[in-house]
Amino acid sequence: MAEGTITDTIRKIVAKAEPYIPQVPKPKKKIPLPHKLLWTVGCLVIYLVMSQTPLFNATTPEFDFLAFARVIFASQQGSLTELGIGPIVTGGLLMQLLRGSDILKFDFKRPEERGVFQTATKIVTYIVVVAESVVYAIAVYGPTITEPTVLYVIIGQLMGASILIMFLDELIQKGWGLGSGISIFIMGGVAQQILWSLFSPLPGGDGASIGVVPMVIQALQADISTGMIGFNLAETFFRSNSLPSIFGLCLTAGVLLVLVYTQGMKVEIPIVSTKYRGFAATYPIKMMYVSNIPVILATALTANAVFLGQMFWANFNPRNNNEFLNILGQFDPTSPSTPIGGIVYYITPPRGLDLAALDPMRAVLYVLFMIGIVVVFGKLWVELGGLSPKKAAQNLLDADVQIPGFRRSNKPVESLLNRYIPSVTIIGSVVLGLIAGVSDVLGVFGSGIGVLLMVDILINYYNQLIKEQVEVVMPRLGALLGRT
Numbered sequence: 001m002a003e004g005t006i007t008d009t010i011r012k013i014v015a016k017a018e019p020y021i022p023q024v025p026k027p028k029k030k031i032p033l034p035h036k037l038l039w040t041v042g043c044l045v046i047y048l049v050m051s052q053t054p055l056f057n058a059t060t061p062e063f064d065f066l067a068f069a070r071v072i073f074a075s076q077q078g079s080l081t082e083l084g085i086g087p088i089v090t091g092g093l094l095m096q097l098l099r100g101s102d103i104l105k106f107d108f109k110r111p112e113e114r115g116v117f118q119t120a121t122k123i124v125t126y127i128v129v130v131a132e133s134v135v136y137a138i139a140v141y142g143p144t145i146t147e148p149t150v151l152y153v154i155i156g157q158l159m160g161a162s163i164l165i166m167f168l169d170e171l172i173q174k175g176w177g178l179g180s181g182i183s184i185f186i187m188g189g190v191a192q193q194i195l196w197s198l199f200s201p202l203p204g205g206d207g208a209s210i211g212v213v214p215m216v217i218q219a220l221q222a223d224i225s226t227g228m229i230g231f232n233l234a235e236t237f238f239r240s241n242s243l244p245s246i247f248g249l250c251l252t253a254g255v256l257l258v259l260v261y262t263q264g265m266k267v268e269i270p271i272v273s274t275k276y277r278g279f280a281a282t283y284p285i286k287m288m289y290v291s292n293i294p295v296i297l298a299t300a301l302t303a304n305a306v307f308l309g310q311m312f313w314a315n316f317n318p319r320n321n322n323e324f325l326n327i328l329g330q331f332d333p334t335s336p337s338t339p340i341g342g343i344v345y346y347i348t349p350p351r352g353l354d355l356a357a358l359d360p361m362r363a364v365l366y367v368l369f370m371i372g373i374v375v376v377f378g379k380l381w382v383e384l385g386g387l388s389p390k391k392a393a394q395n396l397l398d399a400d401v402q403i404p405g406f407r408r409s410n411k412p413v414e415s416l417l418n419r420y421i422p423s424v425t426i427i428g429s430v431v432l433g434l435i436a437g438v439s440d441v442l443g444v445f446g447s448g449i450g451v452l453l454m455v456d457i458l459i460n461y462y463n464q465l466i467k468e469q470v471e472v473v474m475p476r477l478g479a480l481l482g483r484t
Helices: 003-020 033-051 067-073 086-100 111-144 148-176 181-199 212-226 231-235 246-263 293-316 323-328 342-346 353-358 360-384 389-398 410-417 421-442 448-473 475-483
Strands: 266-273 280-286 330-332 335-341
Touching: 003 111, 033 148, 033 181, 067 086, 067 181, 067 293, 067 448, 086 111, 086 148, 086 293, 111 148, 148 181, 181 212, 181 246, 181 448, 212 246, 246 421, 246 448, 280 421, 293 323, 293 330, 293 335, 293 342, 293 360, 293 421, 293 448, 323 342, 330 342, 335 342, 342 360, 353 360, 353 421, 360 421, 389 410, 389 421, 421 448
Parallel strands: none
Antiparallel strands: 266 280, 330 335
């Protein structure tokens, strides 16, 4: 089927289906920033409440088969957010990849074309919601259920919760809130994990509290009562079983500082407006040009590979006695979520220094794997995500700006951008993969991927505030700065 035919078919489907698809209406007038923040916080609170609300009639499995994807999907096992933002991310990425590869051709300069694309994305997301809810409920909760009606209830809860999350995200993106619902939900989930690691009073495997702060207080009290000042406190620097420790806290702070510093590294290209005389600015090409999308894709791919490995192992190799399947992955029969051999073993991180010390080669190979796969996805995303030199040059021209000393045409501007974008794509992807891999191995609070996402989201929110101010004066330039 020809490309144009595919796009035309989607337009016809959207035209027929749109009247029956619920939509969050856009605000009739611009919402003041304080009100946007209130809407955003309200949506986040609803999401966090849902993440603490258990699925009715569902018995939470002993092992979490999707533990590796929880951070990027902002999901919580056994709760209404079991699937999290997974269906939204899957549907959105699928449509973006189809558009970026020119299989779908939509002109986003035209509001009606953008609207058709957004509605088509919503339809695809509904399909993904139904498919993921049914498959996940059958695969994860099905074995523990004896009555079919209970399974239907769980599937209904997963679908309903996912659709509500989709509406919360749409409400924020339509202009009632600030930024993206997906981003704020991920950030809230990571922040929740970090706060839990800092302040949880519940006992850990070593008898002390899970949280670093109450653990340190307990250690100080024990030192004072025994008169051995510093003895118990020294033991809190490192902890076994990947429990939060002072070392983990220092490492988390260090990673945050490194990420903030690297986010500020950029090449600035001077630009001037062709519509407003005297206006000059810079077009920044950040070292983290590809943002965290390659890390998200790499983590999602790894999570799916581990999940499939677990499924194959559970059904065809539960005793680890099949030589061929052992190459793919071996798991501990007493803890099916723990890989002990095969390819799956080396593409999952040994979280914590104690586990890394038991098998240093696994830690090294995991870090190298993360660097390699993030670089591959980084180069792929630049081409498919509309970030290539050619696309960036066109965006500059569409924003009514030009680079001093260069003719206002695609080729010269593309040639200039081609000096920087391929290089920063590789360097930024290597840095992201290295930080994500090392952070996961050493046991950063909230996981290395989570901290990467949280910092990137916070910086994007800061840029969003700047963009809103710029849009008041120059709407098209503000939209361009929002994409950089």
